Amino acid sequence: MAAGGSAVSGAALDVHAVLERRGFTLDAALAARPGETLAVMGPSGAGKSTLLAAIAGVLRLPRGHVRVGERIVSDRRSHIAPQRRGVVLLGQDPHLFPHLSARDNIAFGLRARGLDRAHAGAEADEWLWRVGLPGSGPHRPGELSGGQQQRVGLARALATRPAVLLLDEPLTALDPETAGGVRAMLAEQLPAAHTTTVLVTHDAVDAAALAETLVLLEDGRVTQRGTVRDVLTAPATAFGAVVAGLNRVVGAVVDGWWRAGGLALPARGAAAGDAVALFRPGAVRLDTLPDGTGTGALRLAAAPGEWVGRVSRLEQTVAGIRVHTAEPAVAVDLPADLVAELGLAAGRPVRLRLDVDAVRLLPA
Incomplete structure (x- = not known):
């Protein structure tokens, strides 16, 4: 990040988030290259989810900025609505529409962007195949396992081709075997989609398997950043050492x-x-x-x-x-x-x- 929180040239995502909530201060900067997956790790209460909410536009920044590509979507003077940022936020709960089939859940975002029903349905089926769920299109969320629902949620997010995808601990609620399968799917699909991704996780396996860059966030501030290998090889804080084992x-x-x-x-x-x-x-x-x-x-x-x-x-x-x-x-x-x-x-x-x-x- 440039000194003073200035824009980072060539970055697909450039953030300097400064805000206070209930006595907690977040003052964190990060930048990601086009198509890069950046992992953010930190102890509970460090501000990881708050940072994602600021990038997504759920929280307004009184200071700092969020730039997506060449467009400022949030700063002291302006605040573009979440749905107009080209940013998608996905957490532990994929928040699928319970009354829609898996195919229609994925097609929903495509239809909202102007694609006709037939083409949206065909693309939804393509994404179901990509995330390992061919033939699951007619099933509603209640008929799918937690891991399958998360795959549908990821397919819905990626199908809209967001400029930035924010993943807030998407594997935490899954059992280890299911999480491993979804992780393998992400490792294949995130690079293929060429979407810039910020992944908040508590698991070093996620960072090592999915990300190029690792940022450690502690008490609202970035304490270390670098390649995943460099951070895990030489952690600068006690928390980083725990992450690295x-x-x-x-x-x-x-x-x-x-x-x-x-x-x-x-x-x-x-x-x-x-x-x-x-x-x-x-x-x-x-x-x-x-x-x-x-x-x-x-x-x-x-x-x-x-x-x-x-x-x-x-x-x-x-x-x-x-x-x-x-x-x-x-x-x-x-x-x-x-x-x-x-x-x-x-x-x-x-x-x-x-x-x-x-x-x-x-x-x-």
């Missing part, structure tokens, strides 16, 4: 050693000053102490990458249990049966060993 520990390099809490690592050429250690939870081994108390650590000779911490909480994961420890805050992934065998619980002191070769030190 990494531990991100802030420490300092002094006299050739990086230290944070009880953890010390060789700096390996890192400059003195604040630095961040990035490593995967799987790079850490965890054991109980000999006598089950922190005093057991006094009898242990600590090597680089070994320290004593304390369990702060346990979290269920798909593959087992993530053990969160303090002093410093580090997550360790363990099988559920091992957690039971070790008797891990909040407050339990533990010994941790980190593979120093699995650590990347970056300037804070």
Whole structure:
């Protein structure tokens, strides 16, 4: 984004949204190239849905602007109605017309744009085939599964060839298998449609599978943006590290050693000053102490990458249990049966060993 929120040359979508709602301030800028899919991730309450509502025109901007192509659709002086922006917003609920068939739901937007009934119906059938629902045209939404309804909603959105498609967590309400199928369909159809897309998601899989660019939004402000790979490889915030599945520990390099809490690592050429250690939870081994108390650590000779911490909480994961420890805050992934065998619980002191070769030190 250009300094001061000025227009970005060549962008299909250029946004600088500034507004306040019930004590919350959104001040976020983003831009997307023609045909690009841009993912937006952030914790609950970060302003992701508010940002999409501002782009769609559901919320009016007292400051900032929204530009679609070469046209300003929202700024301090003007506000073009949502239906005249060339922007389509689709959320978890596709909001299909319950009394219309799948074919007629898709054809509705086409008819509204002047296409005759026969051609609109034919194009609707084409889109049903594209989203993997051939032969489902006569069925009403109540006769379709949640995943099928979402596919019809996406077909209806794409059939109108919007300049910008806004997807607000469209896969959240679906079970993992259904979400995977819809995700695969989006990965095929979004590039084919050449529609600029902004995808709000809570799942890094969506960003990795569908987007070229990833924007992290926290507390109403953009904290990081870049290619999906770059952001997930070097997250700049604690939230970004969670998204990337990494531990991100802030420490300092002094006299050739990086230290944070009880953890010390060789700096390996890192400059003195604040630095961040990035490593995967799987790079850490965890054991109980000999006598089950922190005093057991006094009898242990600590090597680089070994320290004593304390369990702060346990979290269920798909593959087992993530053990969160303090002093410093580090997550360790363990099988559920091992957690039971070790008797891990909040407050339990533990010994941790980190593979120093699995650590990347970056300037804070």
